[in-house]
Amino acid sequence: MRLTWARAACSHPALSDISRAHCGELLEELAPRWQAARESALHERRGGDRRRAAGAGPRQRLVFVDRLLVTLVHLRLGIAHAAPAELCGVDRSTVSGAIREVRPLPAPRGLAVPDRPGVRLQTMENLLAYADAEGVDLRIDGAEVQVRRPRAHRPGRKAFVSGKKKQNTIKTSAFSDPQGRALFSGVVRPGRMHDQSAVRTEGIAEQFHQHPEVKAEADEGYRGLADEFPGQVSAPAKKPKDDGPPGERHARREQRRRQSSARG
Known part of the structure; x- marks a missing residue:
């Protein structure tokens, strides 16, 4: 069934590393933010208030819960957008757009200590x-x-x-x-x-x-x-010159190795 894989992510630690309870909390907190951001973007695109009743127009291929879960799985596993798109039965661009919308939403929450x-x-x-x-x-x-x-010719490319x-x-x-x-x-x-x-x-x-x-x-x-x-x-100390003593270069390499190991 379409989206079964995405919804299963909520209870599968290997996919999203998040419990059902935590998933519910995220949905309750982030859904209003996403809806507000979406309505603001639509308002700007239209240049004014909506002209049709709420719910009119094409249906969304991914509702918010699925957008959130796809984003969590992507962040957890670092997989390409094409993979969840294939499993969810939607186009890759749909998943890319969902991740682009949802990814900034949890940022104000900060990181748990x-x-x-x-x-x-x-x-x-x-x-x-x-x-x-x-x-x-x-x-x-x-x-x-x-x-x-x-894209070419864009400022800051x-x-x-x-x-x-x-x-x-x-x-x-x-x-x-x-x-x-x-x-x-x-x-x-x-x-x-x-x-x-x-x-x-x-x-x-x-x-x-x-x-x-x-x-x-x-x-x-x-x-x-x-x-x-x-x-x-x-x-680590500054990189020694190429003609510097071998012992100095070796000491720097060892310092970098130990520090990298300590930083995990």
Whole structure:
């Protein structure tokens, strides 16, 4: 039956990693936001109020519950949009549109804090205040996801070309605790933006000034941040020159390996 697979995701941890009860809570909270955003977009497209009664017009191929579940499965497994589209019996563009609409909705909820029921971190200020109050050392890293190449002649098209991945990507700044458990995910930025620039645009430098006891570990992409806050941020040493001593290059490789292992 069409959409049986998507609805089964609600109770199958391997697919969505979410319980039925949690799924119900998300539906109750996010459905009004989605409906409001959709009505606003339709109002702008029409240039005014609706001309027909509610419910008129073509039926949606995916109702909101199915849009939510498809999005959760995509985020959980990182699979291509064509896979859930085939299983749901709809076109790939329908799934892509659903994910594009639903994905931003949970962002204001923030991330749940491990072992702290009811506590959520929604901003960089929340994150640093929590780390300061609880004595949690942070781990900082950047995550990149490949995206479709923007259409030609569009402004900012080159902004998505990642120098590291050599692909069109979007990136987020991820923060975790020493056990590797996610605490906060930053705003999505175009792939061309440097990892360090991404966290600076969210005000991390100001937060380190306000919370001088907070410590963080990062990779070499945050070397400038470590130079500015040497007592708070640790990052691998600068890359030695090609003609530098072999021992110095080996020590740097070992430092990067140990730090990468510690960041999980």
